Amino acid sequence: MNVEDWKSQIKRGTLEFCVLLLIKQRPYYGYEIISMLEQYPIVAAKENTIYPLLRRLLKGEYISSSWQESTEGLPPRKYYTITEKGNEYLNAMCLEWDNLLTAISEIKGALNYG
């Protein structure tokens, strides 16, 4: 039990949240998601985490996928698009995320006024 372990635990759920927030914006392909998240070490994750996550979201029909040929002779890319079900899921997540921020903020506040 240390801060590194905690950072790994805190990603549970948050990673899924981040990925859906990205895909809601526009279609993303897997490698692109990994690169985007790398910018933020606290939510960075490698292939062995992101691809299973994308597969779970596909299976739950929160996202859909389609292959696109690359223009520069690169391997084709699988683009992921959010579905209507995914949008509803994400909206529910956003509400719960706000609840979480409120809860932690108030618990922290008790440190000053409790």
Added chain:
Amino acid sequence: MNVEDWKSQIKRGTLEFCVLLLIKQRPYYGYEIISMLEQYPIVAAKENTIYPLLRRLLKGEYISSSWQESTEGLPPRKYYTITEKGNEYLNAMCLEWDNLLTAISEIKGALNYG
């Protein structure tokens, strides 16, 4: 995979964070922590979650405990106090928590400007 599952996942790490934030304020006993967290459904947890968590924190020496007799004939209470090591751990968590909020905020921001 649904919002209820996600709420359970999001508690990973956050619960530990909340418990330490509470205990930093003043000594708390287990049942009191459970009652406090019940006020916020997103971080609410039962005995089977909180007591193992407290035992892990004790084992890691992030908190210490002492039994106190109850004044009204109720069962004795085990009070938990944060240690110096626990304070350092909590400070590191606070920094990472801010990183997380920044990351999610910027990823959300990409929805508007990206």
Added chain:
DNA sequence: TGATATACTGTGTTGTACGATGTATATGCA
């Protein structure tokens, strides 16, 4: 031959949340 970018797969481990259940003390009610 090697590096880089893209894209996906598989095995096994770890650790936390949580369902279910148990132990124990004291009060209140019929």
Added chain:
DNA sequence: TGCATATACATCGTACAACACAGTATATCA
């Protein structure tokens, strides 16, 4: 006496996401 309720702590087993480690495959460029 019997039963419910509140308080207070504990144990057992399961599910699952993150992740370490490793591998497969295509295509470009030096």
